Amino acid sequence: MAKLERMRAHQDLIDFGNRILNEARTELYIHLRFMARALDSLGYTMDLATQSMGTDARTIHYNPNFVFALFLESPQKLDRLYLHILLHCIFRHMFSSDQYEDQALWDLAADIQVESVLDSMDYDIINRPAYPFREEWYERLRAECRVLSAERIYHYFHLNKPDLDTLQQLTLEFHKCDHQFWKRMEDPAGGSQPEIPEDLLDDASTLPDANAGDPDVDGSDATDPENPDHPAAASNASDAGTPDSPPVAEPDPATPPKNGTGALAQVDEAVLDEQWKDTAERLQTELTTFGAEASDETGSLAWVLAAQYRQETDFRDFLEKLTVLREVTHVDPDSFDYGYYNYGMEVYGNMPLIEENEFREERRISDLVIAIDTSASTEQGQVQRFLDETAAILRRRTNFFQRIRVHLVLCDDRVQEDIVLTKPEEIEDYAAHFEMKGGYGTDFRPVFQYVEKLRTQGALPELRGLMYFTDGHGPYPTKPTDYQTAFVYDTWADIDDQSAPDWALKLYLKDTAQI
Structure with a gap:
């Protein structure tokens, strides 16, 4: 009981x-x-x-x-x-x-x-x-x-x-x-x-x-x-x-x-x-x-x-999509004519004939536009972090042809400056000495208008993509582009990534907060 x-x-x-x-x-x-x-x-x-x-x-x-x-x-x-x-x-x-x-x-x-x-x-x-x-x-x-x-x-x-x-x-x-x-x-x-x-x-x-x-x-x-x-x-x-x-x-x-x-x-x-x-x-x-x-x-x-x-896509994933396939002058030891190889073995017994190719196909970036939002709502530290991470990826020679064209376009509500870099080393040097220019309102459309102007003039013959670093607070273009477009956001900042157009990718700086 x-x-x-x-x-x-x-x-x-x-x-x-x-x-x-x-x-x-x-x-x-x-x-x-x-x-x-x-x-x-x-x-x-x-x-x-x-x-x-x-x-x-x-x-x-x-x-x-x-x-x-x-x-x-x-x-x-x-x-x-x-x-x-x-x-x-x-x-x-x-x-x-x-x-x-x-x-x-x-x-x-x-x-x-x-x-x-x-x-x-x-x-x-x-x-x-x-x-x-x-x-x-x-x-x-x-x-x-x-x-x-x-x-x-x-x-x-x-x-x-x-x-x-x-x-x-x-x-x-x-x-x-x-x-x-x-x-x-x-x-x-x-x-x-x-x-x-x-x-x-x-x-x-x-x-x-x-x-x-x-x-x-x-x-x-x-x-x-x-x-x-x-x-x-x-x-x-x-x-x-x-x-x-x-x-x-x-x-x-x-x-x-x-x-x-x-x-x-x-x-x-x-x-x-x-x-x-x-x-x-x-x-x-x-x-x-x-x-x-x-x-x-x-x-x-x-x-x-x-x-x-939010899904944070790595820069490398996007840059891989911007690469183009082209022959470059480079000895390729991994490819040779097996006919010469077999002929040498049959005639000389133990002496294969190997002729290495003098060209090989590689995927490299040629033309790229990197736009930077320099409006009052964007902080210097955010832009510096973006440039540092971008330079760390793009400075690797294997990602480029020997001469490249990277347009760094600074823009708030108008295009303030366009710096053309033709060597990978110049990207890191520019990032180290970067200074904000502008500081007014935000409008993303002038950059796209400027890019179309450059293409008309033949300045970007092989443009495959554009990355636009911003906090997202501003009017976006409505017309889709015929090249890959990505808006890049800093996850540490107060961003508006919901207004980005559906035809553009949304990329994020890798969050380094976790230890």
Whole structure:
């Protein structure tokens, strides 16, 4: 009998904890309908290994005492914490933690990113007062990182190590959930559950009925944990976390699951990572339409997602498309006439006759236009970084004919200068001594008009491509070009890459923030 009572008390704790978390999830469903898929992806597991709440990207592990106390103190705080945990999954922080040497610093960077997004959102259910300490650090980090991603924040702190007191202050301010489960992700079962103390089970008898007021549960059979129709039966499976439990089908996004069993309950880490990436990309698509009508409410979420999940194409991929096939004067030892080879072997026995070709075909770049946005919104440092990376690629002689034509066109709202470089070495030298010219408004069209003028004059007979470095804030040309065109953006800057025409490629400077 005593064992049965303990089992019932244990189940009451699970039922009540799950019911509270379901209430929080329902509140988030109502106000943030664009996050339905993400909200459906986490189940619940009562776990006394934590003093608060945390996730392993499969389920929310919670301490029942903490959940009860926080719910009684403020349902709004519980809603915000729930969303804080969910954003960790959307940004996939737990899948990147092992890539960083300083785990504590990574945890802090991840928490700052999530809290900055939450503070930018305007929903009553998650609002909290703005504190000067937070705002001061947000301003400082944005000045250095532009986009407050965990990777960039970690990079900043790694290079500008805060003192111990500041680090403690930041941790107290931004740390909200338990990250220990990020380290336990390789175990789908979530580890063994510690035995529940007697006093906690005794307290369970004083809790309100977890099923009170639930129209789906009635009668004595509904309160029996052995009843398969009772929510406790599914909660038992979620709490046990055994590898033998059957996989859970994905729930309907319109209806929150009552038992808290998430769709991602039992999948390996690699699959889990891909599923959260897919969830984040779908959320980004939802925000593209929903955010247009409620951008103030969603805050920086859409922008941060766009920055984190944009496809960054490497320069080399684009330059490869601009190459042309041409014969060059160069002995090619890899090709010779096998007829002479066999003739020598037959006539002289052991003396093959080999005649190497004096020409070989190579793919090299001939004409290239590199346009640089020198308007007031473009910073010298951004342009310098672009030129340095471009020069590092183009200075390699194997990418060029012995004489080349690279037009470096500086333009704000008009063409300011056109420098023609004919040797690979000149590109690196120009990059080292580059100075901005212009500084007025932005208009991309004059460059394309200027290029057409050069082509008419015969100055670009073999033009295959144009790269335009810019922050994207300005009017784009509407007429497609008959040569490859790419707009290049610095991912560290405040860019507008959504307005670029469909016929042009979008390239990004490689983000060096990750360490």
